[in-house]
Amino acid sequence: xxxxxxxxxxxxxxxxxxxxxxxxxxxxxxxxxxxxxxxxxxxxxxxxxxxxxxxxxxxxxxxxxxxxxxxxxxxxxxxxxxxxxxxxxxxxxxxxxxxxxxxxxxxxxxxxxxxxxxxxxxxxxxxxxxxxxxxxxxxxxxxxxxxxxxxxxxxxxxxxxxx
Amino acid sequence: xxxxxxxxxxxxxxxxxxxxxxxxxxxxxxxxxxxxxxxxxxxxxxxxxxxxxxxxxxxxxxxxxxxxxxxxxxxxxxxxxxxxxxxxxxxxxxxxxxxxxxxxxxxxxxxxxxxxxxxxxxxxxxxxxxxxxxxxxxxxxxxxxxxxxxxxxxxxxxxxxxxxxxxxxxxxxxxxxxxxxxxxxxxxxxxxxxxxxxxxxxxxxxxxxxxxxxxxxxxxxxxxxxxxxxxxxxxxxxxxxxxxxxxxxxxxxxxxxxxxxx
Numbered sequence: 024x025x026x027x028x029x030x031x032x033x034x035x036x037x038x039x040x041x042x043x044x045x046x047x048x049x050x051x052x053x054x055x056x057x058x059x060x061x062x063x064x065x066x067x068x069x070x071x072x073x074x075x076x077x078x079x080x081x082x083x084x085x086x087x088x089x090x091x092x093x094x095x096x097x098x099x100x101x102x103x104x105x106x107x108x109x110x111x112x113x114x115x116x117x118x119x120x121x122x123x124x125x126x127x128x129x130x131x132x133x134x135x136x137x138x139x140x141x142x143x144x145x146x147x148x149x150x151x152x153x154x155x156x157x158x159x160x161x162x163x164x165x166x167x168x169x170x171x172x173x174x175x176x177x178x179x180x181x182x183x184x185x186x
Numbered sequence: 187x188x189x190x191x192x193x194x195x196x197x198x199x200x201x202x203x204x205x206x207x208x209x210x211x212x213x214x215x216x217x218x219x220x221x222x223x224x225x226x227x228x229x230x231x232x233x234x235x236x237x238x239x240x241x242x243x244x245x246x247x248x249x250x251x252x253x254x255x256x257x258x259x260x261x262x263x264x265x266x267x268x269x270x271x272x273x274x275x276x277x278x279x280x281x282x283x284x285x286x287x288x289x290x291x292x293x294x295x296x297x298x299x300x301x302x303x304x305x306x307x308x309x310x311x312x313x314x315x316x317x318x319x320x321x322x323x324x325x326x327x328x329x330x331x332x333x334x335x336x337x338x339x340x341x342x343x344x345x346x347x348x349x350x351x352x353x354x355x356x357x358x359x360x361x362x363x364x365x366x367x368x369x370x371x372x373x374x375x376x377x378x379x380x381x382x383x384x385x386x387x388x389x390x391x392x393x394x395x396x397x398x399x400x401x402x403x404x405x406x407x408x409x410x411x412x413x414x415x416x417x418x419x420x421x422x423x424x425x426x427x428x429x430x431x432x433x434x435x436x437x438x439x440x441x442x443x444x445x446x447x448x
Contacts, residue, residue, distance in 0.1 A: 064256050068281070068292040071259045082285060093417075107265035107287075107416055135287055138268045147270030148377070149400070151415060 076105065086132045089161060092124045102128060102155065106135050110155035118160070127161040240308070247433045249303045253426065255292050258299075261422035263412040264290045266399030276399050279411030288399040295411050299423075302394045302408040303430040306366065310434025311441075314365035317341060318427075319382055322371040325420040329370050332424040336431040339364065341382070350385040368427060369395040371414040372406070379404070396423060 072078060080086055090104035100122055101109040110130055114122040122128070133156065138149040217225070217235050225232045239246055258264070266272070266280065266288030279298075281291035309316060318333045318340040320326055326342035333340035341349075346356070353361050367386050372395045374380055379402045386393045387405045395406035396414045403409050413419040 064254065066256060068255050068259065068264070071256060071292075072264065072281070072289065075259075078284070105262075107262065107267075107413060136268045138270055140270055146273075146400070147268060149267060149271050 083132050083135050087158065088130055088132050088155075090128055090130050090155075092122060092126050092128060095122065095124050100128070100157065102130055102157075104130060104132070104153070104155070106153065108136055108151060108153045110153040112155060112157040115157070121160055129158040129161055130155040131158055239311075245300070245304065247304060247307045247430070247437070249300045249307070249430070252429065253296055253300055253303070255296060257422065258292050258295065258412075261418045262416045263295060263419050263422065264292050265413045265416065265419075266290055271400040273400055273402055275403050276397060276401065276411065279397075279409075280399065290399070290411050290413070298408070299410050299412070299426070302410050303426060305392070305408055306368070306394065306427060306430040307434040307437070309366045310431045311437045312434075313438060315339065315362065316431060317364035317367045318370060319345075319367055319380065320370035321345070321374045321380055322414065322420070323375075324415075324417055325370060328417070328420060328424060332428055336428050336435070338431060345381050347381055348385070350382065350389050350391070363389055363391060365391070367391055367393045369393060369406070370420060370423070372397055372401045373414075 080088070088104045090102035090110065092100050093103040093109055094101040095114070098114045098119070100112050100114050102112060103109050110132070112130065132153070134154040136149060137152055137154050138147040140147045215235060217232060221231055233241070264281070269283050269286050269288055272280075272288055279290055279294050281289045281294075283289065306316065316333075316338040318329050318338065320329045320340075320342050329342055330340045348356055350363060353359075353363070367382065369380060369383065372380050372383065377400070383393060383395070383405050392407040393405070394408040394410065395401070395403070396410045396412050397403050397406065398412070398414045401414070410423070412423065
C-alpha cells in the first residue's frame with residue numbers, strides 16, 4: 024500500500040498520505056515520500072542520481088542502513104533497504120516475534136550483491152541477494168514517542184538509501 | 187544494355203509512383219508480387235501500404251508524456267548487477283559503474299521503453315494477443331494478475347520446449363500463437379536465456395524483453411534495458427504495459443464505433 028502511495032503523483036499523494044496518517048510507520052513513509060517528490064520532477068537522470076541516497080552512501084562496506092522487512096519465511100528475514108536486492112538475515116531468538124514483515128530494522132551493509140567468480144568461468148555467479156548483518160529493530164515505541172519530528176530523528180540516524 | 191536497364195528502372199519507378207497516390211486515397215491496397223519481391227531487399231517500398239496510423243512517425247498514444255524519469259528512478263529501474271556479471275552486449279545501455287554496481291542510463295531506457303510501449307499499444311489496437319512471460323519466482327503472481335486484468339495471457343511456470351514450435355504434437359490441434367511476447371525477465375534461474383526467446387524468433391513472433399546488465403539481448407526485437415530483479419521495478423513496468431494494452435484496446439473500441447460496418 025505504501026509503495027502505491029509513493030508511486031502516485033504529488034498532489035494526490037498528499038491527500039492519500041493524510042488519510043493513512045494513523046500508524047507511526049506511515050509517518051516515516053509520509054516524510055520520505057514528501058522529501059523525495061518535491062522538485063524531483065523535470066530533473067535529468069544525472070542530477071537525480073547525483074543527489075540520490077545511493078550516491079550519498081559512499082562505500083557500502085560496513086554502512087548502517089535502515090531497511091524494511093519485506094518478507095519473513097520462518098527465521099529468514101528478507102530486508103528491503105532500497106537497493107536492487109533484499110538482504111537476508113536470520114531473526115534473533117530474543118524477541119523474534121517482533122521481526123514481522125513491515126517492521127523497520129537497522130542493518131550493517133556488507134555487500135549490495137553477493138557475486139563471485141568461479142574458477143574457469145568468465146562471468147560472476149550471483150546469488151541475487153545482498154549481504155548484511157542485522158543490528159537491531161527500530162522499535163515502534165521510539166517512533167511513537169516523538170511522531171511530530173521524524174526528520175530530527177533521522178539526523179542522528181545513519182543514511183537511508185533510496186527508499 | 188544499359189538503356190534497357192534504364193528503361194526498366196524508369197518503368198518500375200513510374201509504376202511505383204503511379205501506385206503511391208492510389209494507395210493514399212484508397213485505404214486497403216495489396217502490394218503486387220514485384221513490389222513484394224523488391225521489399226525483400228528494400229523493406230521501405232512497402233511503406234505506402236501500411237496503415238495510416240503508422241505512416242506518421244509521431245507518438246500516437248502519447249507515451250512520451252506518460253513515462254517520467256523520476257518515477258523510473260523511484261522504481262529503481264537504474265540498478266544493474268555487479269560489474270563482474272555484465273554482458274558484453276549490454277554495455278551500450280549503461281550510464282556507468284558506481285563502486286562495482288552497474289547503473290543504467292534512464293534517458294536511454296526511456297527512449298526504448300516508449301518505443302516498446304508504442305508497439306504494444308499498436309498490437310493491442312489491432313486486436314493482437316499478447317503473452318507475458320517471466321521465470322522470476324518473485325514476480326510470477328504479479329505478472330499473472332497483470333495479464334489477466336487486461337484480458338491477455340501469461341506463462342510464468344517451467345517452459346516446456348516446443349510450446350511454440352511444436353504445438354501440433356503437444357496440444358494435438360492447431361492453435362493460435364501469440365502476436366507478441368513480453369519477457370519480464372529474460373534469464374532463467376540458472377542464468378541462461380529463456381528458451382522461449384529462440385522459439386519466438388523461429389516462429390517470427392516479435393518479442394519485448396526487459397534486459398538487465400547480465401542478460402543476453404540476442405534475438406529480442408524490442409529491448410528495455412532496466413532492472414528486472416526488484417519487485418518495485420517489475421510492478422512499475424507492468425503498470426506501464428497494462429496502460430499501453432488498455433490504450434490500444436480503447437482506441438480499437440473507438441475505431442469500431444466510428445465504422446460499425448466493419
